[in-house]
Amino acid sequence: MxxxxxxxxxxxxxxxxxxxxxxxxxxxxxxxxxxxxxxxxxxxxxxxxxxxxxxxxxxxxxxxxxxxxxxxxxxxxxxxxxxxxxxxxxxxxxxxxxxxxxxxxxxxxxxxxxRSAAATDVLVIEDEPIIAMDVRQLVEACGHRVVGVAATEAQAVRLAETKRPGLILADVNLGAGGDGITAVGRIQEQLKVPVIFVTAYPERLLTAERVEPAFVISKPFEPLALAIATYQAVSSTVPIE
Structure with missing residues (x-):
């Protein structure tokens, strides 16, 4: 040791x-x-x-x-x-x-x-319109397709059911619209899809006190960080939990 x-x-x-x-x-x-x-x-x-x-x-x-x-x-x-x-x-x-x-x-x-990695369909869960627009631009700059942007837990579940994305990029705190982790949990009851959580406080998701996400990136994040996170999420070596 x-x-x-x-x-x-x-x-x-x-x-x-x-x-x-x-x-x-x-x-x-x-x-x-x-x-x-x-x-x-x-x-x-x-x-x-x-x-x-x-x-x-x-x-x-x-x-x-x-x-x-x-x-x-x-x-x-x-x-x-x-x-x-x-x-x-x-x-x-x-x-x-x-x-x-x-x-x-x-x-x-x-x-x-x-830059030549395979593209996928992405659902963005973010309640702040300006941030959601920036995230959408970054995701598309990585070569992926944004199939929906949800501002609330209910919208996220509904869009996931209809769009069947290959990846979810979710904020943790949706303000009055609910909780990003809860939204993802509801989605994954019906659709097994990799998820990247975006938060200003990543340590709160790494306490070992609850089921935790596999992919977490910190706000604010660089385009390269998002690019490698999305690549790794959709090409993981084991099935996403």
């Missing part, structure tokens, strides 16, 4: 769990991966980087590449570490055990390949 303190590890667990879920596509698989990494021992890195490295080392490769998948495993990992986990290039290289120069080259290749 790395010589980091237990307090360091506890502080680093939520981002490590988020990263593991993004790699595997589900809560239980991601959390099991973090547990396996802790049992196997961590490399001699700061706590957060050590957990990322341990998870990466044990992450299973896709048994069968999904249709439209164009990114090798390490390039996906680089994108997740830099775009979603917001590591520097040097930190991401340390996690993967490669040089910064190699990481820079592969990251550029990954960004280029991401």
């Amino acid at each position: 790395n010589a980091v303190t237990q307090a360091d590890l506890l502080r680093s667990l939520p981002p490590a769990r988020r990263y593991a879920r993004a790699l595997t596509g589900g809560q239980s698989a991601g959390d099991a991966l973090v547990g396996a990494a802790l049992k196997a021992g961590l490399p001699d890195l700061p706590a957060r980087l050590a957990l990322y490295a341990g998870v990466t080392r044990l992450a299973p490769p896709p048994a069968k590449p999904p249709q439209g998948a164009v990114l090798p495993a390490r390039q996906r990992q680089l994108l997740l570490l830099t775009a979603l986990e917001e590591l520097s290039l040097d930190e991401a290289a340390a996690v993967l055990g490669i040089t910064t120069e190699v990481a820079e080259t592969e990251l550029e290749e990954a960004r280029t390949a991401l």
Whole structure:
């Protein structure tokens, strides 16, 4: 075990769990991966980087590449570490055990390949009209098709039933219109579809106290973060829970 303190590890667990879920596509698989990494021992890195490295080392490769998948495993990992986990290039290289120069080259290749990833139909759940418009533009810039924008829980359920999207991008707090997590729960009773939650407070969704989403990105987010999240969500290595 790395010589980091237990307090360091506890502080680093939520981002490590988020990263593991993004790699595997589900809560239980991601959390099991973090547990396996802790049992196997961590490399001699700061706590957060050590957990990322341990998870990466044990992450299973896709048994069968999904249709439209164009990114090798390490390039996906680089994108997740830099775009979603917001590591520097040097930190991401340390996690993967490669040089910064190699990481820079592969990251550029990954960004280029991401632009040709398979498109899907997206339902946006967002109650703020201006934010919804911005999100729609970002989703379409990633090459996807927005088939509906819902401002309330009821609208989201109704649109999901009629449009049958391949991906849902949902805000957590819908104000007077309800709760994004509840809306998604109702939708997934009838339609098994990957979901990305967008929130200014991602730590509130990583408490291990309830069923939690596999994909969480923080507000405000960069277009690249949305691009890799949508790609990973629709090409996950395990079925979405």
